[in-house]
Amino acid sequence: MSNFAARRARLAAQMLPGAVAVLPTAPEAARNGDSDYPYRHDSYFYYLSGFTEPESMLVLYAANGERPARSILFCREKNPEREIWDGYRYGPEAARSAFGVDEAWPVSELDTRLPDLLADAPALYYATASNAVLDAQVQRWIKAVRARSRSGVTAPSTFVDLLPLLDEMRLIKDESEQATMLRAGEISGNAHARAMRAARPGLHEYALEAELLYDFRRKGAQFPAYTPIVASGPNACVLHYNVNDRVMQDGDLVLIDAGCELDGYASDITRTFPVNGRFTPPQRSLYELVLAAQEAALEAIAPGRPYSAFHEAALRVLVQGMLDLGLIPAGRYADVEDAIAAKAHVPFYMHGTGHWLGMDVHDVGAYRDLTQLDKPSRALQPGMVLTVEPGIYVRPAEGVPEAYWHIGIRIEDDVVVTEDGYRLLTSSAPKTVDEIEALVGKGV
Incomplete structure (x- = not known):
């Protein structure tokens, strides 16, 4: 003790x-x-x-x-x-x-x-x-x-x-806390992989939720860290959907946001994958955009950098992709920064790119330096643990290409800030297109 x-x-x-x-x-x-x-x-x-x-x-x-x-x-x-x-x-x-x-x-x-x-x-x-x-x-x-x-x-x-x-x-996690959170991330990542293997058209969303909860508990986690989200088709465009009772259809994507709690510490992972094991071209385009945004965000994480930097990095990638794919009318804005300033992305990306993680899934600690008069974004320090979770959510709307309607994608991982960058805590959850397509529907 x-x-x-x-x-x-x-x-x-x-x-x-x-x-x-x-x-x-x-x-x-x-x-x-x-x-x-x-x-x-x-x-x-x-x-x-x-x-x-x-x-x-x-x-x-x-x-x-x-x-x-x-x-x-x-x-x-x-x-x-x-x-x-x-x-x-x-x-x-x-x-x-x-x-x-x-x-x-x-x-x-x-x-x-x-x-x-x-x-x-x-x-x-x-x-x-x-x-x-x-x-x-x-x-x-x-x-x-x-x-x-x-x-x-x-x-x-x-x-x-x-x-x-x-x-x-609580904002700075010691070695013991980090070790517990790494194990929680491993358990949760493996549970996501299990859900991918179990997925197939015709199942209810709650069938995948059951696979997650089963794997959490059998690996020693005491609870889910929060109510799991298993959102297929249009439900993936509802950020906090958790009814989990829709029948998943051939051609759907399913977004799963779920993590276990182990010995008092939370994990928080989101993965999105095609129920039938194959991304359609529009799904793949948006998925690879979100993945690129997450990679840019991760590259922005290092001690001394402002907390806001990784959100800003993800946002620039997402908005450029939205312009390229026609979700945002390119001729209306001078460049990416102009589109961001006009909040043109908000209909498709309306949340931040992460939050603190620890004993609570949205853990405690200020995001700004409250000792400064202008309260700037606080600098990252070794031992801080945060999520990195860009996304894109396309609802039917005038001017939005119909090929992207009802596609909701989020990719979320947990990282701890280290002396020279960050350490990924959730690498056991498959994430690339190739990894996902090789796993979905293969059976548990």
Whole structure:
């Protein structure tokens, strides 16, 4: 658990001396009747603790001249009867040893112990105004401390939003995190290859979704990182389509956007391929355009370069291709830059070319340098993980060549920024035209 302890120490070092930070995990959520959704811990909480049980809170005390820094975990008590029904729970004693915290206490004692911990603390760090339950708890604890003011005890006078500090920490992935994300990418890429092999006209989209979910789980992933998108034919032009119930037709492309979550970390891959195993000439033209745009974006990724550079590189390639193929009327614009400035591409490409990736599929961290007055795009640094996902989506419209109607294509990979460029985390997912046509429909 040394990585988690090191993160706690890094956070405490950024806090005011003697300040306290509190961070709860996620609550359990009812699905319907007496059934809950599968439990998933809070990402921030897990980042600092490695603990995955519900009904838990982490408390950090920053060192001052009198007391050293310490970490305290509040968790459920051992309960043999409930464990018969719900499975093993650590309990405070075992949790303290297993997760390397200084102290562990029953979560039932939270309201009695927090006022003591907050007494005379100069500041309280927590996720301000993000959780009504936590806000109410904080007010209750502060009120209890203030009730002891006659005995000389003072309550925290400063309240600091904890999440921006953690966002910046989470943005840079250490070697252990990168290794987990590489494995998640391998699992997801292989699942995409399995879906390609299983594809054929006449199947429902959900049949391919089932192949993905099966492969995720059998390789050890705990969850899909998000609801899979399996979008065939015109559905591929709906960015967040996830009904996944259409019958795939001969001649369709199918766009699959799916990734697993492994040990708390997400992968995020999109592949697009012909259901019958052969691209038509219009499909191939658009596919190779998107692939070229992704290659240009990848070449723009290196430490020190602005985050925005890879989107700009992909966009220039896409817009030139749209002009060449007649999707954008060439005579209306002086050049590519003029067409981009006029946003002529937006009907066909309306999203960015990537996002941060980590414990959350759209991970935390600012995309701009907030320390500068003009807030420019922030510079990439080694350890940042991001997706690279250009696309093109052609809906029927006046002036748009009919040969391209209902074609939606996105190609997405995950990369980590390195000292000299980037490392691809999702190379196990076939991507070239030749690789795809050699694999689709060959059977699992």
